[in-house]
Amino acid sequence: MTDRTYGTRLPGLPEGDLPGKLIVIEGADGSGRSTEVALLKEHLEVEGHAVVDTGLRRSTLVSEEIDRAKQGHTLGATTLALLYAADFADQLENKIVPALSAGSTVLADRYIYTLMARAIVRGASRDWARRLYGFAFRPDLVLFLDARPEILLHRSIGKYGSLDYWESGMDLSLSRDFFESFFLYQDRLAREFEWMSREYDFHTVDANRRPEEVHAFVRDLVMPLYSKAAKARRVGRARATPRGPAASA
Amino acid sequence: MIRENPSPKHGYPGRLFVFEGLDGSGKSTQASLLGKWLAATGYRVFRTEWNSSELVSSTIRRGKKKGLLTPTTFSLMHAVDFADRFERTILPPLRAGYVVICDRYSFTAFVRDAARGCDPDWVRTIYSFAPTPDVAFYFRVPVKVTLQRKIASRLKINYYEAGMDMGLSEDLHDSYERFQGRIKKEYDRIAVTDRMTIIDSTRAVEPIQEELRKAVRPILQGFPKVETLLHDR
Numbered sequence: 001m002t003d004r005t006y007g008t009r010l011p012g013l014p015e016g017d018l019p020g021k022l023i024v025i026e027g028a029d030g031s032g033r034s035t036e037v038a039l040l041k042e043h044l045e046v047e048g049h050a051v052v053d054t055g056l057r058r059s060t061l062v063s064e065e066i067d068r069a070k071q072g073h074t075l076g077a078t079t080l081a082l083l084y085a086a087d088f089a090d091q092l093e094n095k096i097v098p099a100l101s102a103g104s105t106v107l108a109d110r111y112i113y114t115l116m117a118r119a120i121v122r123g124a125s126r127d128w129a130r131r132l133y134g135f136a137f138r139p140d141l142v143l144f145l146d147a148r149p150e151i152l153l154h155r156s157i158g159k160y161g162s163l164d165y166w167e168s169g170m171d172l173s174l175s176r177d178f179f180e181s182f183f184l185y186q187d188r189l190a191r192e193f194e195w196m197s198r199e200y201d202f203h204t205v206d207a208n209r210r211p212e213e214v215h216a217f218v219r220d221l222v223m224p225l226y227s228k229a230a231k232a233r234r235v236g237r238a239r240a241t242p243r244g245p246a247a248s249a
Numbered sequence: 250m251i252r253e254n255p256s257p258k259h260g261y262p263g264r265l266f267v268f269e270g271l272d273g274s275g276k277s278t279q280a281s282l283l284g285k286w287l288a289a290t291g292y293r294v295f296r297t298e299w300n301s302s303e304l305v306s307s308t309i310r311r312g313k314k315k316g317l318l319t320p321t322t323f324s325l326m327h328a329v330d331f332a333d334r335f336e337r338t339i340l341p342p343l344r345a346g347y348v349v350i351c352d353r354y355s356f357t358a359f360v361r362d363a364a365r366g367c368d369p370d371w372v373r374t375i376y377s378f379a380p381t382p383d384v385a386f387y388f389r390v391p392v393k394v395t396l397q398r399k400i401a402s403r404l405k406i407n408y409y410e411a412g413m414d415m416g417l418s419e420d421l422h423d424s425y426e427r428f429q430g431r432i433k434k435e436y437d438r439i440a441v442t443d444r445m446t447i448i449d450s451t452r453a454v455e456p457i458q459e460e461l462r463k464a465v466r467p468i469l470q471g472f473p474k475v476e477t478l479l480h481d482r
Binding site: 008009010011012061062065075076077078079082083085086089090094128131132134135 | 368
């Protein structure tokens with residue numbers, strides 16, 4: 001079924017609506033993403049929902065290759081973008097879909113959007129990136145934790161004591177200076193997230209606040225997904241959705 | 250930067266010749282012979298094969314052991330491999346003005362991934378970074394012939410090449426014939442839509458090679474040889 005994904009049929013997947021929910025939290029390093037994922041997971045579990053959390057670069061299939069490539073910096077931009085896509089596909093098929101089929105909530109600490117933004121700022125076209133990830137499942141909710149670059153910088157330094165090579169986009173040769181590169185890189189990423197937030201219906205969350213304030217706001221957006229009315233809507237939508245013709249193999 | 254003689258197909262100063270067909274169709278033998286002749290004639294030639302690199306084969310081995318590979322991840326891993334080869338070994342000589350001979354190109358992925366049930370448009374999008382070749386030869390031969398050639402030369406049939414992951418048949422030879430049959434059908438189809446040059450590869454080596462040499466001559470009309478390049482400096 002192509003309407004469960006962003007347009008590309010995934011061969012070998014079960015037909016029909018999957019009972020679980022897919023919630024995505026996006027945001028730069030230092031936006032408070034990990035903290036919010038932990039808080040939300042805790043809250044959902046206390047409420048009685050089974051939660052499976054997932055992030056980028058955690059699959060067993062190619063994570064070694066990605067680590068090796070990052071150390072050597074030897075792979076080209078297209079190659080690296082495809083390697084990330086392979087890694088994501090592996091997680092989608094072997095972790096996310098099974099969890100959704102089992103009725104769990106999948107809490108994704110970043111999703112295709114980060115991967116797309118990274119690929120685009122490294123030279124891929126928006127259209128290529130969008131179609132490459134056409135096989136990804138549409139989330140029930142995408143939360144974008146939006147924080148000012150100054151806040152991101154402050155939190156990164158506070159946490160690691162320095163700036164990360166990749167999060168500063170040093171591989172792009174924007175500037176030799178880490179700080180300058182960091183701001184230029186985050187600015188480019190922000191431009192891509194702005195475009196995607198419209199294209200993919202993000203809920204933007206002001207992340208220039210304390211974690212508990214952000215969490216309260218997020219909870220108000222997430223919990224209606226579990227109301228009876230939302231359930232009824234989902235069932236209705238599943239029934240009303242016409243089956244497209246099976247794509248030829 | 251060399252800007253003379255841009256190819257009308259892809260705009261790079263080099264020329265790109267692609268050899269496609271089933272395993273055992275004779276394309277590698279022909280690619281090698283054509284490359285030798287071109288080099289002997291005085292062209293700068295670079296020949297490359299697309300077989301599984303260490304990057305991909307280690308992943309595929311691991312994936313197979315754990316039963317993790319699906320048509321989608323299988324397709325993407327091959328795309329990673331091709332992109333790596335393209336960025337590293339195909340594009341530089343093409344930009345430097347070489348005749349680049351590719352033994353397998355993106356068409357291999359189009360037919361193989363289609364045979365595994367991947368969305369053909371999606372696969373084409375992924376490979377859209379690969380430029381259109383100046384000529385793509387398709388070595389057409391019945392599946393039975395390739396199987397006989399494989400058995401005759403005592404080559405082992407590979408698990409994925411036989412499409413054993415597709416569950417078409419428990420028997421390796423039977424599965425091979427069915428899966429390669431699907432691939433051939435797809436090759437036959439795209440050979441027309443992608444305007445490939447179809448070569449009847451049931452014939453002997455010599456007449457085929459002669460046909461290829463004749464076919465590339467017009468493409469190389471006015472294309473500089475090493476000698477010319479040295480004198481024109």
